[in-house]
Amino acid sequence: MEVTQAVFAGSSTRVEQRPKRKLPEFAFIGRSNVGKSSLINMLTGVKGLAKTSSTPGKTRLVNHFLINESWYLVDLPGYGYAKLSNTSRKELEDTINDYLDNSDELVLLFVLIDSRHDIQQNDLDFIATLGEDGIPFSIIYTKCDKRGPNVLKEQMERNAAKLLEQWEELPPVFATSSQNFSGREEVLNYIESILKSL
Ligand code: GTP
Numbered sequence: 238m239e240v241t242q243a244v245f246a247g248s249s250t251r252v253e254q255r256p257k258r259k260l261p262e263f264a265f266i267g268r269s270n271v272g273k274s275s276l277i278n279m280l281t282g283v284k285g286l287a288k289t290s291s292t293p294g295k296t297r298l299v300n301h302f303l304i305n306e307s308w309y310l311v312d313l314p315g316y317g318y319a320k321l322s323n324t325s326r327k328e329l330e331d332t333i334n335d336y337l338d339n340s341d342e343l344v345l346l347f348v349l350i351d352s353r354h355d356i357q358q359n360d361l362d363f364i365a366t367l368g369e370d371g372i373p374f375s376i377i378y379t380k381c382d383k384r385g386p387n388v389l390k391e392q393m394e395r396n397a398a399k400l401l402e403q404w405e406e407l408p409p410v411f412a413t414s415s416q417n418f419s420g421r422e423e424v425l426n427y428i429e430s431i432l433k434s435l
């Protein structure tokens with residue numbers, strides 16, 4: 238799929254503030270600093286569309302980006318950033334939960350996992366809640382430029398084994414890098430195939 242147009246369509250913390258125009262949504266979630274906002278810039282090809290930072294906790298709001306006038310990419314705040322105050326952490330959790338609890342337009346949630354580390358307990362816990370809530374998801378490994386192909390493959394296999402302790406089968410998995418654009422076509426084509434099936 239070609240991204241011919243990508244425009245910021247609004248920020249929100251609550252469902253009533255979301256863009257009025259209802260269209261299919263594909264959202265990105267994962268631990269703080271995993272690379273959600275960078276991935277949105279990489280997929281759209283628009284540098285700086287979503288704000289990124291080397292400091293965790295950058296994205297505080299739900300940000301909608303209108304793609305090709307027909308669907309949204311949604312950038313969510315991260316979970317699991319230990320250094321935030323309790324109040325800030327609770328605010329981010331409320332924002333994430335309000336999005337997920339009121340997700341009629343959400344077609345698929347991409348859960349981002351850092352390819353450099355073992356999948357963390359908070360990722361496993363978060364993914365378990367998706368099963369309970371019946372939210373369809375897919376997994377995207379980020380920062381794959383930081384790993385050689387063999388190490389990356391082993392890491393992904395280790396994580397898959399961990400997830401299979403909890404799940405009977407795994408959803409589609411993608412390896413990406415926002416730095417060298419790897420995985421871009423795969424993710425966009427996957428989104429396109431789902432949009433066509435709606
Ligand atoms: P929060 O909004 O704080 O939850 O973070 P986020 O998940 O949106 O992460 P963000 O995109 O802001 O990126 C965090 C840091 O990781 C930045 O310093 C990025 O430059 C870096 N980063 C993101 N993706 C990649 C990647 O694919 N490769 C490399 N090498 N660095 C990346």
Ligand code: MG
Pocket residue numbers: 273274275288289295296312313314
């Ligand atoms: Mg972000």
